[in-house]
Structures are given as C-alpha cells and as structure tokens.
Amino acid sequence: MKLNLDPAVLEIVPTFKLGLNHYTKVTVAESPQMLKGRLQLFQELLFFDLDDKPVTDFLGIKEWREVWKLFGANPSRHRHSTEALMRRIAKQNYLSPFHSAVDLNNFFSLQYQIPVGIYDVDKIKGNVTLTVGTKESGYDGLNGRFNSLEKMLILSDDEGPFGSPYVDSARTAVTEETTNSLHAFFLRPSMNEAEALELTTAAGNMFTEISGGDVQSYVLQEDHPTIVIKE
Template identity: 30%
Template sequence: MAPQTSQVLLDAATVSPDVFALRPDYRALLIIVDNIPQGPSDAASEALLQAAEACARTKLAEQPVTEIPHIAAWREAYKAFGSKPTKFRNSVEALTRRAESGLPRVNRLTDIYNAISVKHSIPIGGEDLDKYSGPAKLIRATGTEAFEVSAGGKIIVEHPDSGEVVWCDDQGVTCRRWNWRQGPRTALDENTTRVLFILDALAPLTDEALGVAADELAEALQALSTDVKIVRRVIGPA
C-alpha cells in the first residue's frame, strides 16, 4: 500500500475523550513504517538489546522496578481503570523485570522495539497494519467488544472489562489494558512489512523524551533498508 494510505490511516487514528478524562497527561506517539524487511536477530539488534539491558540494570540498582517514574505512572493508570498492577503488568514493566536475567531474542524487528522500550521505560506496541480493519482507536471499553485470543490451538473470543482502556480497530480489540496484552489477530509475524508502532506516554515523561525514543526507533528501522518509509503523529489532549 502506498505511503499516502499510511498517512490517511495515521490521521484517522483517535483517542477517546474518556481516556484523556482518566489521564489528562496521556500522549500517544504513533509511527507507521512501510517496507520493513524481515530478518532474524543480528549484531545490530543484539547491540541494542545489550545496551537496553545495561540501562535497565543501572535503573534497578537505584530503585525497585515499581518506582521507576514512568513505570510507576503506568501502575497508577492501571489502578484508575480498575486493573490491579500486581496482576496485570504494563508491557515495559514486564520487559524491564526480565532485563536483569536477559531480554528475549525474538527477531530483528521485535528486538529493536523491545530494546527501545526498555532503554527509555516507555511501553511500545507493534501491530501488523495490513491485518487492521480501519484506523487505530483508543477507547474505554463497554465490555461488549471482541478480543481474540489463542488457547489450545484455537481462537476464542473474550471481552474486556467495562471501563477498561483498550486499543481497537473496526473489527475489535487489538490490545487490552492500554498496553498489557496484544491479540494474535494483528500480531507481527514473518510476513509483516507494514507496522503501526504505538508509544504510550504519561507524566513525568516529557514530550522531548518521548520524541527522543521515537527518533531512536525510527533510526534503527531506517537502517534496515533504504526502502523503509516512516510517518508519525502525536495525539494528545486538545
């Protein structure tokens, strides 16, 4: 699909006013990347992961993971919509907890954005945009929305809690609890060439720090191929 189509989808993405009412400090930085070449973990992605692990170990030597400022902010956000942060860990907390013993090595693309997430303590999600139905939307769920999960080799449909903050498209929920669990329907795989990255920010993370993380992600992705095309947008409170 043409880059112009990516820009249209980016422009059509929305965050519900109900989400900003819950957290007026929230910002979503969306990045759509076209023409991503697939590949296994390599020396460059390994270097990023090792740097992220070292960064995480330094932070964890200074305070518990739950007191890292941006992770602490996400724990409070989860409490605000009724999800226990001790039971449901936001994505960057879950990754940071693994960093001391070693982050997972998945593939080049996943390694890159996991490394940026841990280094900057920012939840980052990666979605296969070609599997989307319409633009991305962040809403507070009614509880009737469909969320597909894989269980026992089969796809079953679950539903978010009423009031839960979820990312979705026109077909259903793509990620539950803001940045807790992605559904298999839009997950990245070996055929993915077009990705929507979602960087979630709360205070005390500044717009400048959010932009630095996005720049590092974009730089790492553009190094994969001269054919990579990137468009980005920040959605914040009006």
C-alpha cells in the same frame, strides 16, 4: 486509516499522549548482530540496576502504574508490559532475539520505560481508536491465552481490540512477511509535546535504519486527537 484518541481517555488523563510511527516498505528479518548485542548488554546493565532498587522505583514504571490505577486496573495483578519485562530481567530471564521488529520494540520499551506495541497494518481492519476496555473487551494474546481487558487501555479497529499496554493480540502480530506496520508508544503523560514527538521520531529513525523503509511520526493528544494516514 484514521487514528483516534477517545475523549473518554482524555477525561481520565487529560495529558495522555500516544506516539505513533507508521512504517512502509520495511523488511522484517533476523536482527543484525549490533542490535542483538545492544539488547543483551542493555538487559545486563538493567539487571545490576534492578539489584540496587525495586522495579517500582523506576520513574517510567512508577508513572505507568499510576496511569493503570486511574483507569481502574490493578497494576499488581495485571502488570503493564514494560514492568513485566523488567521483572523478567530482574530474575536474569533475559529476552532472546526474535526478529528485528520485536527486538526493537522490546529495546524501546526498556530504554524509555514505557509500554510499546507494534502491529501489522495489513491485518488491521478499518480505523483505529485508543479507548478503555469494557467487560466484553478481550482477545487471544501473544502470551498464548485469552486476555480480558476490562478497565485497560486498548487499541481497537473495526473487528475489535488488537493491542494494549498489557499484552498484544496474536491477530495483528508482525512477522517476517510484514512490510507495513504501526508502532504505538504509550508515552508518559508527564512528557510535554516536544519531548513526546522527539522520542517517537528518534525511535522511528532507528527502526528504519535497521529495517529500511519510510516512517511518518505522530503524537495523538488533547490538541490533536485524530490523524489520518494515507496508505
């Protein structure tokens, strides 16, 4: 499977970086109590932080709102996934445990203040490209409705788009039957190459500590816009 960063993305944001973790032989199951407790505590602490300052003052949220605008999307009308999560927490509408992959995905998104998505590799068809959505781009999302993705970043395979910093598709969702997955970290463009790889690798190590299996970590960027994963 080849993973590509569309030159059109780099034309708009030359410092754009996409962190990728490819997991194999993982076990997705109910989260251990440690992870459940850590996610709950983190949300409670965030709630108090959000009581002192608005969501849009958090550095990661602010930077991603600017990225949204650069691609032509409206960050107030279509909030990126991390801002949406934090606004839920500000209302004490805390996330309930789902399973280990989703819980870790949400934890990373809140911890790093960036959109993060995880996908079942066996449901991805062919190669993957991160590009910008057109009027025709859209899918049935995990939010239970069809989502138009015009002027938003999208991960797309041979069948069409399946992921976005906005909301992910139901087609490639990770379940407790998933054993191979792809974890995408929509990194802050202001991060340098070393910081980007360090974050992606640390998240991958934590994921496999809980879910087992093996991980390979990569960062797609201007100097390395393509990688090939051997499945």
